[in-house]
Amino acid sequence: MTLVLGFIEFLNKEKTFKPKKKFSPGTLRYSLHKQAEASLTSGIKLSEAVKLPFNENLDDWIAVHVVDFFNRTNLIYGVVTSYCVPESCPTMSGGTKYEYFWADGKHYRKPTALPAPKYISLLMDWVEDQINDDTVFPTTTDIPFPKNFQNRCKKILARLFRVFVHVYIHHYDKLVETGAEPHVNACYKHFYYFVREFDLVREQEFEPLEELTKRICKD
Ligand code: ZN
Numbered sequence: 292m293t294l295v296l297g298f299i300e301f302l303n304k305e306k307t308f309k310p311k312k313k314f315s316p317g318t319l320r321y322s323l324h325k326q327a328e329a330s331l332t333s334g335i336k337l338s339e340a341v342k343l344p345f346n347e348n349l350d351d352w353i354a355v356h357v358v359d360f361f362n363r364t365n366l367i368y369g370v371v372t373s374y375c376v377p378e379s380c381p382t383m384s385g386g387t388k389y390e391y392f393w394a395d396g397k398h399y400r401k402p403t404a405l406p407a408p409k410y411i412s413l414l415m416d417w418v419e420d421q422i423n424d425d426t427v428f429p430t431t432t433d434i435p436f437p438k439n440f441q442n443r444c445k446k447i448l449a450r451l452f453r454v455f456v457h458v459y460i461h462h463y464d465k466l467v468e469t470g471a472e473p474h475v476n477a478c479y480k481h482f483y484y485f486v487r488e489f490d491l492v493r494e495q496e497f498e499p500l501e502e503l504t505k506r507i508c509k510d
Contacts, residue, residue: 312358312422315430323347323355341485349489350436354428356485357444361418363478364451368411370471371462380407385456385499407457414454418447441491448482449492455479456499476507483508 315321326344343352368375382404383391392402393410395417405413421427427437437443458466458475466472483504486492497504 312362312419320351320355320430323351324359327352327355327359337481337484338488341481341488350440353441353444353489353491354436357447358422358428360448360451360478360482360485361415361422364454365415367458367471367475367478368415368454370469370475371458371465372408374462374465375408375411375457377406377408380457380461383407383410383453383457385453385460389456389499391453407461411454411457414450418451421447445491448486449496452482452486452492452496455482459500459503479503480508 323344327340341356343349383393384407385391390404391410393399393405393413394402395413399413421443425434427440427443429436455475459479463472466475479500483497
């Protein structure tokens with residue numbers, strides 16, 4: 292599991308695309324976050340490490356991971372952001388077969404084709420707004436999670452997955468060139484095992500990265 296540690300060191304040197312979201316020390320979520328981090332570096336299989344710890348609440352466990360995946364996806368995109376411009380990536384695609392359209396119910400009421408950097412920027416802002424909203428991601432245990440919390444997280448994770456799709460398919464050379472590839476693979480693998488464990492992203496969403504998933508997610 293040295294890759295995970297290497298990943299953190301690697302990313303700490305990099306500029307983030309959006310500011311990192313932190314957990315406040317002393318809170319339940321901070322200790323769960325630390326617990327999840329510790330199990331990743333303990334050498335146990337990822338398929339085991341993602342399981343809900345005994346006596347913990349599933350919503351808390353999911354919240355911690357959604358924030359963590361947001362931070363890490365944000366850092367990963369930070370690696371390629373200067374190469375991902377409207378000229379190189381006029382659509383939010385994953386190869387020629389897949390294209391994603393943006394809709395947020397506010398400014399984009401209908402699914403809209405956008406250049407990848409615009410799409411990803413809107414996507415990250417949309418996730419960040421929810422993570423920073425105490426009624427969605429409560430910061431204390433006095434505030435309950437909303438009833439639709441898991442559904443909201445499913446949507447967030449499905450959208451974060453699209454960043455992996457775009458980065459892997461369109462910016463793979465930059466991942467290799469910058470030495471980020473093994474770190475991104477480690478993060479993708481963690482993401483994959485986590486969402487599969489709790490069935491948070493539909494199987495068909497993984498189609499664009501089917502080959503890669505088969506190659507790297509075989510614990
Ligand atoms: Zn791009």
